[in-house]
Amino acid sequence: MNEKRMVFAKDAVNPEKGCALKRFARKWCFGLFFLCMALLLTVDQGFCTHAIRVGIHESRPLAFTEADGTAAGIYPEVVAEIARRAGWQVTWVQVSWLEGLEAVKKGELDLLGPIAVTEDREKIFRFPREPVIVDWGQIYLPPQSSITSLIDLQDKRIAYQEGHIMYRSLADLLRRFNIEFEGVPVADQKTVFKMVSEGRVDAGTVNRLFGLLNQDAFELKGSPIIYAPLELSLAMPLGKDDRFVEALDLHLKAMKDDKASVYPRILDKHLFGITEPGWHADMRQVILILSLTLVIILAMVGWSLSLKKTVNRRTRELARSKDKLEESSRLLNAVMETTTDAIFIKDLSGTYILANSATCAALGKPMEEVIGKNDAQLFPLKSAEVISEADARVIENGQNILAEEKLETAYGEETFWLSNKNPYRDESGQIIGLIGISSNITEIKNSQMERERLLNDLRQAHKMEAIGTLAGGVAHDFNNILGIILGNSELAMEDLPEGHSVANNLAEIKTASMRARDVVRQLLSFSRKGPRVKEVIHVQSILKECIKLLRASLPSTLEIVLTIDNDTRPIKADPTQIHQVIINLCTNAAHAMADEGGLLEITLKNTTVPDTAHPYVSLTVKDTGTGIGPDIQDRIFEPYFTTKDVGEGTGIGLSVVHGIVRDHGGSIDLESEPGKGTLVRVQFPSSEGGQAEDLRESGSAIPGRGIVLLVDDEASVVSMGTAMLERLGYRVAGMTDPESALELFSENAGMFDLIITDLTMPKLTGDRLAKRVKLIRPDIPVILATGFSSKVENGTIEHIPVDGVLEKPFNRTLLSHRVSEVLTGTAG
Numbered sequence: 001m002n003e004k005r006m007v008f009a010k011d012a013v014n015p016e017k018g019c020a021l022k023r024f025a026r027k028w029c030f031g032l033f034f035l036c037m038a039l040l041l042t043v044d045q046g047f048c049t050h051a052i053r054v055g056i057h058e059s060r061p062l063a064f065t066e067a068d069g070t071a072a073g074i075y076p077e078v079v080a081e082i083a084r085r086a087g088w089q090v091t092w093v094q095v096s097w098l099e100g101l102e103a104v105k106k107g108e109l110d111l112l113g114p115i116a117v118t119e120d121r122e123k124i125f126r127f128p129r130e131p132v133i134v135d136w137g138q139i140y141l142p143p144q145s146s147i148t149s150l151i152d153l154q155d156k157r158i159a160y161q162e163g164h165i166m167y168r169s170l171a172d173l174l175r176r177f178n179i180e181f182e183g184v185p186v187a188d189q190k191t192v193f194k195m196v197s198e199g200r201v202d203a204g205t206v207n208r209l210f211g212l213l214n215q216d217a218f219e220l221k222g223s224p225i226i227y228a229p230l231e232l233s234l235a236m237p238l239g240k241d242d243r244f245v246e247a248l249d250l251h252l253k254a255m256k257d258d259k260a261s262v263y264p265r266i267l268d269k270h271l272f273g274i275t276e277p278g279w280h281a282d283m284r285q286v287i288l289i290l291s292l293t294l295v296i297i298l299a300m301v302g303w304s305l306s307l308k309k310t311v312n313r314r315t316r317e318l319a320r321s322k323d324k325l326e327e328s329s330r331l332l333n334a335v336m337e338t339t340t341d342a343i344f345i346k347d348l349s350g351t352y353i354l355a356n357s358a359t360c361a362a363l364g365k366p367m368e369e370v371i372g373k374n375d376a377q378l379f380p381l382k383s384a385e386v387i388s389e390a391d392a393r394v395i396e397n398g399q400n401i402l403a404e405e406k407l408e409t410a411y412g413e414e415t416f417w418l419s420n421k422n423p424y425r426d427e428s429g430q431i432i433g434l435i436g437i438s439s440n441i442t443e444i445k446n447s448q449m450e451r452e453r454l455l456n457d458l459r460q461a462h463k464m465e466a467i468g469t470l471a472g473g474v475a476h477d478f479n480n481i482l483g484i485i486l487g488n489s490e491l492a493m494e495d496l497p498e499g500h501s502v503a504n505n506l507a508e509i510k511t512a513s514m515r516a517r518d519v520v521r522q523l524l525s526f527s528r529k530g531p532r533v534k535e536v537i538h539v540q541s542i543l544k545e546c547i548k549l550l551r552a553s554l555p556s557t558l559e560i561v562l563t564i565d566n567d568t569r570p571i572k573a574d575p576t577q578i579h580q581v582i583i584n585l586c587t588n589a590a591h592a593m594a595d596e597g598g599l600l601e602i603t604l605k606n607t608t609v610p611d612t613a614h615p616y617v618s619l620t621v622k623d624t625g626t627g628i629g630p631d632i633q634d635r636i637f638e639p640y641f642t643t644k645d646v647g648e649g650t651g652i653g654l655s656v657v658h659g660i661v662r663d664h665g666g667s668i669d670l671e672s673e674p675g676k677g678t679l680v681r682v683q684f685p686s687s688e689g690g691q692a693e694d695l696r697e698s699g700s701a702i703p704g705r706g707i708v709l710l711v712d713d714e715a716s717v718v719s720m721g722t723a724m725l726e727r728l729g730y731r732v733a734g735m736t737d738p739e740s741a742l743e744l745f746s747e748n749a750g751m752f753d754l755i756i757t758d759l760t761m762p763k764l765t766g767d768r769l770a771k772r773v774k775l776i777r778p779d780i781p782v783i784l785a786t787g788f789s790s791k792v793e794n795g796t797i798e799h800i801p802v803d804g805v806l807e808k809p810f811n812r813t814l815l816s817h818r819v820s821e822v823l824t825g826t827a828g
Contacts, residue, residue: 050087050089051091053110054090054092054111055103055104056092057096057100058189059188059207060190062232074267075234078266096187105237107237110237114132115233116165117233121165125235126237126238128236128249129313129316131231131320135209137208137226138206138207139153140215141220141223142196142221143221145202148224149225150174151418151439154181155180156203157203158201159191160184161192162186166230169230176422177420178402178420189214192206193206194218224335225335236248337356342436343356343359343436344356344359346433349374350376351374352370355367355370362415362440365378375387379408379409382408386406386407391421394434398431403419416442422435479517480808483808483809483810485509485809487724491720492506493510510811534573534574537578539684542578543582543604546579558590558597561601563603565605571664571685572664577663578660581619581660581661585619586600589623591625592623592677593623599624601623602622605617606686607683615686616684616685617684617685617686618681619683621679623679628670664685666685701728701816701817704823706731708754709745709752709756710756711755711757713762718734718735725819727812738757738764742773745777752780753781754823756783756819757782757784758785781804781823782803782804783805784805785806785807786806786807803822
């Protein structure tokens with residue numbers, strides 16, 4: 001202990017000097033008082049000048065030390081006033097809380113305060129009958145904290161002053177509700193606030209008076225969680241002299257009963273900042289002295305007054321117990337009515353016998369319509385059964401449960417609740433009902449479900465990405481193989497004499513190769529990412545290919561009728577996305593006729609759109625299925641909206657179609673009637689110019705002249721490409737090693753008119769080869785040939801210094817067009 005003699009400021013406890021009449025009255029009263037004491041010989045003169053040692057610890061505003069070392073606060077000033085009245089000489093000893101408790105036990109201190117009075121402490125300390133003040137515990141939080149109830153303290157870190165009795169009350173309360181938490185002990189209450197302010201703990205518990213005075217300085221807020229009202233008193237050693245205790249009680253009670261004493265001024269000063277006393281304070285002190293003198297004189301009358309004193313003491317104790325009970329009831333009611341959690345008590349039949357405002361608000365009913373009712377009268381049947389099942393487990397097992405309950409309100413709203421239910425027992429331990437606290441976790445559950453949906457979407461996207469990666473690898477190898485088959489079949493057909501019997505077989509090989517190429521292109525659509533490049537296409541060729549796929553996959557109970565205008569105009573679109581539109585529309589139509597079969601009519605023709613002079617191409621898909629009701633027709637193109645059963649669809653097909661059509665500048669509309677089928681009409685603006693890709697492939701080859709350096713790691717591709725180019729009129733240097741090709745070009749850079757290089761090659765890739773030859777000769781035209789690569793997307797070659805792209809597999813006609821475009825500078 002750090003013992004320190006402190007000077008107490010006289011002005012904090014002594015009244016101002018009065019008039020001469022007052023001084024005379026005061027002297028007269030004191031003289032009469034000491035005369036009585038001398039006559040009765042009941043007071044030891046040595047005791048009147050008793051020297052006492054009083055411990056002081058930091059607990060502003062109850063007790064603290066000023067900067068100059070002066071003891072201050074409610075307790076030091078109350079003790080100083082008592083000492084002044086009793087004639088005691090006070091030595092103030094500055095101690096920590098735990099040091100002070102130990103010093104009182106050993107008798108090294110006569111008094112220590114403030115301290116809460118408990119049964120355990122009454123066994124090791126002696127207390128005056130009269131408490132100094134009543135206080136209670138409260139939880140304090142950072143301004144941004146969302147903690148509003150006891151349940152919110154689950155798994156939280158709570159700072160408290162080590163050895164503080166109120167923390168024990170809080171811990172017992174939380175354990176009764178099975179709330180797990182971590183207590184963090186610190187030296188004093190100021191450190192509690194500091195840790196909360198710095199974010200090192202989630203919350204802190206201190207005395208209400210300390211919190212009221214200091215919460216603004218630490219920028220904290222008080223929570224609705226208040227608990228454990230306790231009397232704060234002065235602790236003395238257990239064997240303390242009775243006369244000392246009685247004198248302490250006498251003066252303390254007199255100060256509290258007298259409204260003009262320094263006691264209310266001390267409270268005003270430290271709790272409310274009021275420092276000026278009333279004008280009649282001195283007169284009240286005179287009256288107090290006269291009253292005390294009169295009491296002492298009357299006490300000498302006889303033994304009857306002693307008996308009366310005992311009765312009064314017991315009456316006060318009953319009054320204090322009553323006040324404490326009323327205060328506890330008030331605090332409990334405050335907790336019940338300020339929390340956002342539903343708190344309720346039911347009897348064994350499930351009837352509500354107590355419910356707070358939050359419970360009534362959740363039920364949407366006033367208190368009088370809840371008390372006396374059971375869940376079957378307040379909830380729909382299914383929800384009432386959920387609640388009753390959980391309640392029955394609590395009653396039957398006699399143990400608490402933490403249950404998540406999905407409930408439907410009387411208004412049909414679906415809500416989720418986390419309910420902590422405990423047995424409600426009488427004094428004998430018999431279960432007579434249950435006590436429950438329920439927190440509305442609907443927003444949390446909705447967020448969790450949305451998160452699960454997004455995770456499922458992400459997993460699906462990862463699956464599609466994996467499929468795309470696989471498709472890309474397969475496409476690269478297949479395109480090389482198909483290119484060799486397609487090119488060599490064309491060369492063989494040219495070498496055959498007219499009318500040769502093998503010509504038909506080679507034609508079939510060429511046709512099958514072209515179909516296989518289209519299948520590979522569909523596989524490539526899985527692996528393509530980013531913006532798609534639109535090109536001039538004929539929808540009829542894509543439509544015919546889609547119908548081939550559909551006929552093979554749809555049941556025979558569906559009849560497909562295809563009507564195509566032969567002069568249907570081309571459109572500018574992404575062929576993969578147009579393929580996706582056709583497949584999605586036809587698949588949805590087929591699903592509508594899955595049970596009984598029907599007729600699927602698909603029509604493609606030229607059309608015009610009212611109020612516009614631009615020509616359009618119209619695609620209609622009509623079925624004889626179940627139809628779509630008018631109440632949901634407006635939602636049919638919304639993402640994730642579906643009329644299919646769980647597991648039969650995701651609700652994204654038609655929304656994707658809608659997005660593709662809008663992206664291509666087209667329109668989509670729907671006509672449907674329940675029981676009579678559905679018609680979906682899609683219209684795309686036709687292309688005003690340009691030649692369709694399929695026409696370039698099927699047209700005539702363009703001959704040319706020049707020397708071409710052809711580079712591919714596949715010898716068969718080099719051999720085939722060399723033959724094609726030579727028959728077109730070009731001279732060709734074919735190379736299978738890109739490094740050797742680079743060496744040849746560096747030695748003869750001016751000899752070559754064009755370089756055609758494969759993209760994916762060992763040692764030196766095509767894009768790197770293109771960069772190297774451009775450094776040697778910047779004007780050399782380069783065509784990049786590829787079966788598939790993430791570096792080349794829909795014919796675009798960003799950041800690669802080439803002049804054109806040749807997609808594998810290619811025939812001689814497409815090769816001639818691409819070479820001609822690059823050499824003449826018309827490639828785009």
